[in-house]
Amino acid sequence: MKAKNQRLTLLILAIAAVLAAVLLGMSALKDQAAYFYAPADVARKGVPLDQAVRIGGMVKDGSIQRAADGVTIDFVVGDETDAVIPVRFTGIVPNLFQENSGVVAEGRFLPSGVFVASEILAKHDENYMPPELAGARHKTETLE
Amino acid sequence: MIAEAGLAALWIAAALSLLQLCLGALGLRFGTLNQPARPEPVEGLSSSPTAENKDRASTSSARTEGEVSDSLLSTVRPIAVAQAVLVAISFLCLILLFLRTDLSVALVAANSHAAKPWLYKFAGTWGNHEGSMLLWVAVLGIAGGAVALFERKLPQRTLIATLAAQAAIGLGFYAFLLFASNPFERLNPAPMQGQGLNPLLQDPGLAFHPPTLYFGYVGISIAFSFAVGALVTRDVGAAFARAMRPWILAAWIFLTLGIVAGSYWAYYELGWGGWWFWDPVENASLMPWLAATALLHSVTVLATRDALRAWTVMLAVVAFSMSMVGTFLVRSGILTSVHAFAVDPERGFFILILLTLYIGGALTLFGLRVGTVREGATFEPVSREGALVANNLLLSAILGIVLVGTLYPLGVEAVTGEKMSVGPPYFNSAAGPIALVLVAVMAAGPLIKWRRDKAREVLNRVAVPVLISALALFALILFAPGIGIFPLLGLVLAAGTAAASLAPLWKRNLRRTPLFTWGMVIAHLGIAVSLAGMASETAFTKETLVAARVGDTVTVGPWSVRFDAVEPIAGPNWTAIQAKLTARRGDGEPFVLEPQARMFTSPPTETSEAAIATRLGGQLYTVLGKGDMRGRWQLRLWWKPFVTLIWLGGVLIALGGLLSLIGRLRRERKAKPQEAWA
Numbered sequence: 013m014k015a016k017n018q019r020l021t022l023l024i025l026a027i028a029a030v031l032a033a034v035l036l037g038m039s040a041l042k043d044q045a046a047y048f049y050a051p052a053d054v055a056r057k058g059v060p061l062d063q064a065v066r067i068g069g070m071v072k073d074g075s076i077q078r079a080a081d082g083v084t085i086d087f088v089v090g091d092e093t094d095a096v097i098p099v100r101f102t103g104i105v106p107n108l109f110q111e112n113s114g115v116v117a118e119g120r121f122l123p124s125g126v127f128v129a130s131e132i133l134a135k136h137d138e139n140y141m142p143p144e145l146a147g148a149r150h151k152t153e154t155l156e
Numbered sequence: 157m158i159a160e161a162g163l164a165a166l167w168i169a170a171a172l173s174l175l176q177l178c179l180g181a182l183g184l185r186f187g188t189l190n191q192p193a194r195p196e197p198v199e200g201l202s203s204s205p206t207a208e209n210k211d212r213a214s215t216s217s218a219r220t221e222g223e224v225s226d227s228l229l230s231t232v233r234p235i236a237v238a239q240a241v242l243v244a245i246s247f248l249c250l251i252l253l254f255l256r257t258d259l260s261v262a263l264v265a266a267n268s269h270a271a272k273p274w275l276y277k278f279a280g281t282w283g284n285h286e287g288s289m290l291l292w293v294a295v296l297g298i299a300g301g302a303v304a305l306f307e308r309k310l311p312q313r314t315l316i317a318t319l320a321a322q323a324a325i326g327l328g329f330y331a332f333l334l335f336a337s338n339p340f341e342r343l344n345p346a347p348m349q350g351q352g353l354n355p356l357l358q359d360p361g362l363a364f365h366p367p368t369l370y371f372g373y374v375g376i377s378i379a380f381s382f383a384v385g386a387l388v389t390r391d392v393g394a395a396f397a398r399a400m401r402p403w404i405l406a407a408w409i410f411l412t413l414g415i416v417a418g419s420y421w422a423y424y425e426l427g428w429g430g431w432w433f434w435d436p437v438e439n440a441s442l443m444p445w446l447a448a449t450a451l452l453h454s455v456t457v458l459a460t461r462d463a464l465r466a467w468t469v470m471l472a473v474v475a476f477s478m479s480m481v482g483t484f485l486v487r488s489g490i491l492t493s494v495h496a497f498a499v500d501p502e503r504g505f506f507i508l509i510l511l512t513l514y515i516g517g518a519l520t521l522f523g524l525r526v527g528t529v530r531e532g533a534t535f536e537p538v539s540r541e542g543a544l545v546a547n548n549l550l551l552s553a554i555l556g557i558v559l560v561g562t563l564y565p566l567g568v569e570a571v572t573g574e575k576m577s578v579g580p581p582y583f584n585s586a587a588g589p590i591a592l593v594l595v596a597v598m599a600a601g602p603l604i605k606w607r608r609d610k611a612r613e614v615l616n617r618v619a620v621p622v623l624i625s626a627l628a629l630f631a632l633i634l635f636a637p638g639i640g641i642f643p644l645l646g647l648v649l650a651a652g653t654a655a656a657s658l659a660p661l662w663k664r665n666l667r668r669t670p671l672f673t674w675g676m677v678i679a680h681l682g683i684a685v686s687l688a689g690m691a692s693e694t695a696f697t698k699e700t701l702v703a704a705r706v707g708d709t710v711t712v713g714p715w716s717v718r719f720d721a722v723e724p725i726a727g728p729n730w731t732a733i734q735a736k737l738t739a740r741r742g743d744g745e746p747f748v749l750e751p752q753a754r755m756f757t758s759p760p761t762e763t764s765e766a767a768i769a770t771r772l773g774g775q776l777y778t779v780l781g782k783g784d785m786r787g788r789w790q791l792r793l794w795w796k797p798f799v800t801l802i803w804l805g806g807v808l809i810a811l812g813g814l815l816s817l818i819g820r821l822r823r824e825r826k827a828k829p830q831e832a833w834a
Contacts, residue, residue: 018534018535019531022467022545025545025549026467026549026552029549029550029552029553030552030553030556032553033552033553033556033557033560033586033590034556034557034560036557036586037557037560037561037564038560040582040585040586041560041561041564041578041582048576048577064579064581066576066577078784081703082702082703082784082788082790083701083703083781083790103701103792104427104701104764104781104782104790104792105781105782118579
């Protein structure tokens, strides 16, 4: 193969490989990216079915109910609005999971509107709130 | 006084890096008048005598390039070393402040506490934003100093340009430290107590993981500076590649170890039983690793066959760009992640500007100069070079996928304000298949000859590994039906790859096999071992989650675990509830596991300490959850067959890198008498 040709071939191959990867990535993102919903979003847009999503907000005071099996809990997530999301989770909750504190959960909605969490994301310390729980509250509470 | 001394050392180091940059630039400007025309030596499979002669000729012509750059070089080198020493002193001062818990320093007060074991006072130095940035800069300075001290192969002009580039990077980050994150700021009045270190970080892992990772992360800056240096002097060739290779290898070894350590740390500390979460912070360390791995292989092609010149330089730029993107992601606090310690947009903006400046600058230089990089040698598709090009393309593709997945949510949020997150399903389904193809190419690559090979002969050589893979497939379908397609392919591929990676040693005198061949064999074997661990963990993990009373027996996989007791205990700066579990497999010897739920007072935090028993064949992983006040406690148990292979493989990969590095340096030393007179 001639030198010029080979360099060109390699260049095209490299660009094709990276482009293909990015396109593959983009198309996978459409299916796989988990969108983030706050209770207000659910109230506005309705419940997204058939898709893994993340939800987040504050755990409502007095809302944590423990089921008889000892490992399943139900609780309610709220935000600044009146909207709420009922959540069910089976597993060991992260150490800083408690009422009146921020939470981010990953999972799916049931048609009934209950969110079944497959994972509750760990909170890092008392000051930390996921940036996904945006708003003035977040900024004022962290490390200023 | 210590804080002031540290700050002064930092200022002087910054000034020296400015001097280093200016002198370097000046030296190059004067030197351009009599720029030498360098012959490009081509190294054969082994360094042939003719190649050595050509090298000699080239270095002797470099000698005539002018007194000016000669005298400037003699100043640039000591300046780089002095800068390294000063920034190291500055970092030592900060360590000393943390060891003494000097609460008049704002950083110590915010992140440390007198009642903390000394190891965490020590390691706490870099368990925060300012401290870890100082470590970053210290590693950068030390790396530059090391190049000034030890690099003897590079032509003088290129070396000056390299050190100037290293100084240019340093300067930006010194400015960042001094103006936006001063670690030595005083507090007046000093508080009575420090706020303590995040308990998740209070682990021996903190002493090891960040420094190792940073040495790898920032060590890649040398590859970047070498590339910039070579572009400035238009000197990209085999000799340049041979000079750059040991530095890349060294950084790559540290990076590998750092990632492995971080993975194991997250595995046992976070108590989720996972070893890789595709967290953006993990991706931030994986992306430079992917680029550095590609670079490591392309630089070998450049050194051996003088091909892939522009590509190698490009990869060096990309690799360090990924390090800086990683630094930006972690340090700017824009991520949903436990690693983003602080949320401070000002700092993020600062790093973003540095990032744009350096990557943009390097890419512009690349664009301007790539035309003058002369065409390297060409090669046949079926050859070792061909396989390495395939390796590079696949690694770049994976890098692209990880980069897209990591940055996409940030981009979407910036444009539409919509918040989203990209998790493991995306990365596994998009990058997983490519990674498997990559491993298959990696298995075959070392069995293909340099320059030219016959496809049929290659097929003959891979026949045995393919047969072993087929046997593994048969055995798995027979004995472990119903495991997922990914783990199945992973295990099958791992078996074949393990066999193929050992094949280069076949019919060879093992004593005479060069050390760097051993390095390649062991590193590739490590990939197979690690892949086997990942696939087996995914396929065979058993999990049990219960609320148990004291006295209950729980089973998980082949184990039966008896819940014997719950008791409170106290540590140096925490108290804990500790469960006593007695585990037993069949009629085997029982042993005790003691998972804890710890409570720290400064800052008030709870962590769970998993108890993990490593046995031949896997790990039993136990976590104690909450009590329900009626005598039941949540217990989460995992049996993870062969999970340890993941990190064992990682260590093998790093060991392979180390052997390769030693082998290369030894060969260089043998060749040295011939070069020394130049």
